[in-house]
Amino acid sequence: EVQLVESGGGLVQPGRSLRLSCSGSGLTTGDDAMSWVRQAPGKGLEWVGLITSNVYGGTTDYAASVKGRFTISRDDSKNTAYLQMNSLKIDDTAVYYCTRAAMAYPGYHFDYWGQGTLVTVSS
Amino acid sequence: SYELTQPPSLSVSPGQTASITCSGDKLGDKNACWYQQKPGQSPVLVIYQDRKRPSGIPERFSGSNSENTATLTISGTQAMDEADYYCQAWDSDTVVFGGGTKLTVL
Secondary structure, three states, X not given: OOEEEEEOOEEEOOOOOEEEEEEEEOOOOOXXXXXXXXXXXXXXXXXXXXXXXXXHOOOEEEOOOOOOOEEEEEEOOOOEEEEEEOOOOHHHOEEEXXXXXXXXXXXXXXXXXXXXXXXXXXX | OOOOEOOOEEEEOOOXXXXXXXEOOOHHHOXXXXXXXXXXXXXXXXXXXXXXXXXXXXXXXXXXXXXOEEEEEEOOOOHHHOEXXXXXXXXXXXXXXXXXXXXXXX
């Protein structure tokens, strides 16, 4: 059974950085594409970014709202994916979900989700 | 940028059929999928590649996608189906979600 567990959320001041982790079991992060999706309080789902599997070069894509500030990476030896968030803004306040992205060419859908971790950006 | 449009809310009586639409330019040329999210829970994939159901999703959930509209249909809607539903597609190397539809069963 696939399980994804996020950690690293918390309260952070605007302009600061935070790194979220996503530990996977029942899957191999290098063999799968992984993605982050966020949800601001009372709002809908917003895609953050994705890292492809090693077969596709481990390339990354990001939403325009976070491009240049957020970076997705992974450590396959730890079966863990990361979301490095820099220059955080108040609008980045959200629950951040880690997902496995299943390929359905030419795109992806998200078949497994973690429980989410709350990031609050506030002074 | 690409946009997907859903009705904000839909009400249905128990046992009736609920049809939730998702509109986008030439959406029928893309793979559409649907997620169910209940309060305080993570989203769950209920339909992928327009009409496929993941293991464990009841048969009363079905999907279609043609031209500019994808539709999630719930036949014989039950109280447990009350939730927010989001459509999703992929366009130009980005993931796009619809705004979500709150389904009320009453």
